[in-house]
Amino acid sequence: MHNLKDIRKDFDSFEKALEKRSIDIDLNNLKNLDLQNREFIQKKESLEKEKKDISKSKDKSLFEKSKEISLAIEKINEQQKIVKESLEKILSNIPNIPHKDVPNGNDENDNIEVSKSGKIPKFDFTPKSHYELGENLRMLDFDLATKTTGSRFVFVKSKLALLERALSNFMLDTHIMKNGYEEISPPLLASENTMFGTGQLPKFENDQFEIKLEAGTGRKFLIPTAEVILTNIVKNNIIELKSLPLRYVASTPCFRKEAGSYGKDTKGMIRQHQFYKVEMVSIVEQEKCLEELERMTNCATGILDDLELPYRKVILCSGDMGFSAEKTYDIEVWLPSENKYREISSCSSCSTFQSIRMKTRYKNQKKETLYTGTLNGSGLAIGRTLIAILENFQQKDGSITVPKVLRPYMNNLEKISLN
């Protein structure tokens, strides 16, 4: 969310910056509502002052007048409430402003490759897709998931389940011991206000799974990413400068409706309603966002380096970025069966956008109260890493070589094969 004060200061450049997002929002309406709102505030405040003075004077002859003022204030309040509500509604639906580094563009085709790394494997046979490999090994079972649950779910079995667990542990260990993140095992449900804090609500309610609890309790949602719950750790806090930066990591299941992606990636486990993901979150001083973004992205690519998987780093164009982000790097891993790179991690700086929603602040050296910067990044999506390993490390006989760094996590298993 944006600060109205800042928008007001330079309305035109705000409007211009938003154009990059190529969505239309009625900013004139916003401008007018803001003007009206402030008029109400001024009227109200002068009345309140008058009333306060009467009360302080304890002059009984003025008590009647004070009552009248109260009525007048009430009237203004009613009018202001309407204005303020629509103001906030508009405001909470405006996305973050893209950073100036961010290339202009409409969709993923306009993203720009920043770097490439690793060696693309060469096969003397036609490489199979992850779901062929997994099904042949009898370790990925989509039909079974359909039977028990429905589409876009999968059973991972046996050695692949072990691999999935190993990936989670390996990634967590790396981020905890090497990269300075604190491990968190968080709740998988988030309250409505928490979902608002990171920007999933109100605009993207359709993508969320809501859980019905007993009546009388607030709304609860399954987290679509651990970002939601990790970032909101600092909701409503004023953090002391010396405890920044805060870095959290968690490995959690994520739940997404994937509404609007019907027919997309229906085969295999690229796009599921439920998947594991290791998520990093950083809370930093606002001017350190971009620096932290580079650091975080390196933490993510470090995992791929360790796993010896080929990947490229892409900077997202303005049209492809998420609602809360000011700048995003996607890390894409090479998938032999598709002969292209696919997203495996997304690292974003959200500048103060989420902090304003969450009311997360810190005091700088000058004792000014400022909004923190927040960042989040996958490090990495476990399901997709599993896919990448299956496809990149497949052998002609359909077996899978286990990446070296994972073997200590898998009883030194070197190869996954039938039996």
Add this chain to the structure above:
RNA sequence: GGAGAGGUGGCCGAGUGGUUGAAGGCGCACGCUUGGAAAGCGUGUAAAGGAGCAAUUCUUUCAUGGGUUCGAAUCCCAUUCUCUCCGCCA
């Protein structure tokens, strides 16, 4: 499901109708002290919003929303969240 307690500043914690934005402590900042540090002592330290180029100033805020009153952190009602005990389940 039954019974009870409570939500106050960065944190802890006083405060039951009138300069209370709020005692005290912790933390933090600065200063004194010291060879240096610690301790000790002193001073300072809420947020949001409005007006103003600014210094400044005004309003609001003691979970949230209503009510009583000239006046509410303090009284009344509703909601919400947290905690404790019993039951139930794991």
